[in-house]
Amino acid sequence: MxxxxxxxxxxxxxxxxxxxxxxxxxxxxxxxxxxxxxxxxxxxxxxxxxxxxxxxxxxxxxxxxxxxxTCLNVGCIPSKAMLNNSHIYHQTLHDVKARGIDGHG
Incomplete structure (x- = not known):
């Protein structure tokens, strides 16, 4: 307004x-x-x-x-960022495992 x-x-x-x-x-x-x-x-x-x-x-x-x-602070954008980060984390764990690195610590 x-x-x-x-x-x-x-x-x-x-x-x-x-x-x-x-x-x-x-x-x-x-x-x-x-x-x-x-x-x-x-x-x-x-x-x-x-x-x-x-x-x-x-x-x-x-x-x-x-x-x-809501969208910027707790809704759409943070949710998409979290999904993207979890996808990158998942890819990293599986890619390094294929190269002989244990990513689980």
């Missing part, structure tokens, strides 16, 4: 008419952030990084302790 203050939205709409490629609103002393991203899942943290790369003062609000969501 992306939240912009109303003055930024107005400025972005006006700037988009002038330059459709790149537009941004600027933070003021009253509003310290240009962009507030709510949720640090796979879409949220990427959106926050991109906004910061574009020069916007950005904050990403996440209720859990880490960004990236």
């Amino acid at each position: 992306l939240a912009l203050r109303s003055s930024s939205r107005s400025l972005i709409r006006a700037t988009n008419r002038l330059n459709p490629v790149f537009a941004r609103g600027l933070a003021t002393a009253q509003d310290p952030y240009d962009v507030v991203v709510i949720g640090g899942g796979p879409g949220g943290y990427v959106a926050a990084i991109k906004a910061a790369q574009l020069g916007l003062k950005t904050v990403c609000i996440e209720k859990r302790g880490s960004l990236g969501g």
